[in-house]
Amino acid sequence: MPATSINPFFLRKCFVILFAWLSVFLLSGNTGCGVDPTTRTFKVADVEDFSQMGWLDAYDAFHALMQKQYAFGDWKRVDWSALNNRIRPKVIIAESAAAGDDYITAILEYTRSIPDGHISWNNSIFGIIEPNIKGSYGLGMIGLDNGKVIANVITVGGPAATALIDVGSEILEWNDVAIATAAAQVSTLWRPNPASIATNELKLLEQYRALALDPVGTNSKVKYLKSDGSGPFTVTLTAVDDNRQIQTDTGLWNKVDDANPIKREILASGYGYIMLGTLESDDISQDQLFNKFKEAMEFLTNNNVPGIIIDLRGNGGGSDELAAKIAGFFYSEKTFYEYQNLYNAQTERLEIVLPSADDSYIIGWNLPLNITPQSLKYTGPVVAIVNPDSVSSAEGVAMAIKNLVNGHVVGFYGTNGSFGMTGGGAKLPLGYQISFPNGQSLNIKKEIQLDSQNGIGGIVPDVRVPRTSANMITYAKKNENDDVELNAAVAYLQSL
Template identity: 30%
Template sequence: MLFLVLALVQPACAGLYTDSCGMVWTDTCVPFERDNETAYYEELAASFAPIADNLTEAPDLGNLSWSDAFSEMCTYMEERYAFTEWRGVDWDLLYATYAPGIADAEKSQDAAAYYRTLREFASAIPDGHVIILSPDDFGAKYADIGGGYGFAVARLDSGEVIATYVADGSDAEKAGIRFGDEVVSWNGRPVGEAIDATSIIWAPIKPSTTEGILLQKQRFLTRAPVGAGVTVGIAAPEDSAPRTVNLTAAEDGYDTLTRTSIFLGREANDVEAGTGAELKAMISNDTVTCRTLSGGIVYIAIYEEAYDAYQPFRAAVKDAIAKDAPGIVIDLRFNRGGDDNLGSALAAWFVDRPVFYEYGTSYDPGTGEFPVLWESWTQPRPDRYMGPVAVLVSPYTISTGEGLPKVFAGSGTGAIVSWYGTNGAFGIVSPGPVLPPRDHDSLPGGRVAR
């Protein structure tokens, strides 16, 4: 959500502007019901009026040395990152940890090592909104994880780690690994320790929660440089001896990652996609899709919290009401976020009482503080749907995509259905410094208290 809007004029608006709390959106449905996108974005701009004079663009560090740019970036992020305390970020420790790698890469002019270190730095901050964006990985990703061992694993609630996929014709299959086999060790160490030590810097959608991080670590355990070897310990069935299997990582087009994607239950190469927009394109060209399931249940998938999502969503809900649909399924399993108020507005069609949605803040460079710029409320629609509602989520439900489930979790309206939780990345994303060779980083420049 790029909300660094510099408009200074405060127009007549659906929200109520006050000096104490900024813009008060007493009913977040109003600007979407009005169906005037231009007016709405003017109102969003007006909410930044208290700090607009102090807003500046992120610095362009592209002409600095790699080490100097990294130092400047860390200073910038320490000043402006919205969740330092909440996420437990130690900026001095981060700089001390990764600055030597940047310096070594600079000395040898190793662009792959430089980019890899930047990814490691961003990965150390448990926030899906802190990312490094670059059109080129300089071959680092393929060098690190271009090979696969021909099988994938998952950890059960019991703590057991089992093989969940074995590729046909792979060395793993030839070595006798089968679906459901328990993996107990990895290169001589307990497999749980190996999973914990696995890097996930190449995860395309960066997780923000402990659960999401663990999920990605399991996926990347069985990736390695092409040609790398591993010794895998397989638990013994009853009345037989345990065994070890030696495997060599082979180039497979990231097959084990494609096969273990939870991307709406479809096989999707979510590693070769570089952005959320590219991932969305694998699923749908639409922002909202609707259909009727067996028994008359209405299914509504929302892929992005964009302004133009509200009207088709509203139409689908009203159609469900008119047809007395026995239930509605709202699919947010790949909702990459967007407009904060939209999540609140969508929830308004199902709640039975007003629900506080959020306070929004943004960093003010003039004061060094994060003033409250707006307050939002979810107001129940007078013609709301009152039947059962199921909301589907996944770790690819990100940012504002988590807003509607948040309202449901707090209000008790509707059931949230998922194997795993949402991404856990709340925040107002702003572009960070441009880095040499003019890569970009991104960080939350504002925060929302929900």
């Protein structure tokens, strides 16, 4: 992966960085509080380049930039002073020792401390993360609804399998600490993902994952009951390089095909299914994405399907306009979607603006983005399947579906809880770059919507798939022919 690229999975509403100046139109007198519309301008913030500064100076500049532009500092109650007091001394020590990895690790700790899935690094960060999670114990763990923690993944021939831990084994203790406590205490600093964590739900998933990943050669003591209930047994496992097998196997369900992100079919049950894998693509235009979704809707409605399932798992977001247009297939009246409260580098404050469809100018100030009904409208029940890898504008589609009288959301877990607009950014020394949101999505009351606060946010399923041992073991296999969440969505539609 190119060292200078930003991971697109977590970039939402990318149009914010595609143009430097937005033209202003006078529209129906709705131009703001007494500001002359002929002179009022909107300037997109540039990605700041601190790469040629000294390390401490670059950190100080980045910290000042975050305080100035980050859109959710107050909403998430970020204590900037406390954060700086914790991180800055580490930066000073790293620069004094010329320890580049320590320097970047300190800033990684800074960004990980802010719970927002839109705060993300370019792929160079994996060079810092990887040595700390290169080893695995050959097992993955997951929490169940009954409070137990089981091994739902076991690598053939790995350390856990050699120690006779099997799939379904209940993990009781980790290094002599009760498993629930051990999970709550483990750091997610080395999460194998460049983005921060927004919700408590995702944090716990990543903490189970973190216990199972360590530097190669690390020893951990595990107390467990086998799946047949025998035991308890205590073994010491040594982490080995498994070529990222456990990292992969413990990841969330994601069957998105980047080359063909929108797919449709009629399931054996007779229900319609659309995989909506993205709302932005480097290779497919927004018009093409919309047309592919429209074609899918036409196909399903022409076949009179009794219900439609929209699969948003693994959808990293993209265009809000596209999200609202897609929602229009299920709405009969114009409906509010959001206000876009964006950082204006000209005035150095957040302002509500509505960009044009082609992102080349501003339609007006203080105007909402609405869901506009499409000529084709589906009136049957609609179900969205989500997980924490449903990020940003994908969460907006889930929101629009959940708000329907006949709309529902299904999943083991909720969405990512990161709904802001990414447009802020900084280049750091040593080839690293960080992106962050400098815009907010507001509801009709002009309050922040969906972004997490105190670990709670996103779209919560109204139909929770039970986290039983059998379900979580099946889920971990990621077998398309035995998709637990999809099966639950079908079963729910059948129950209506």
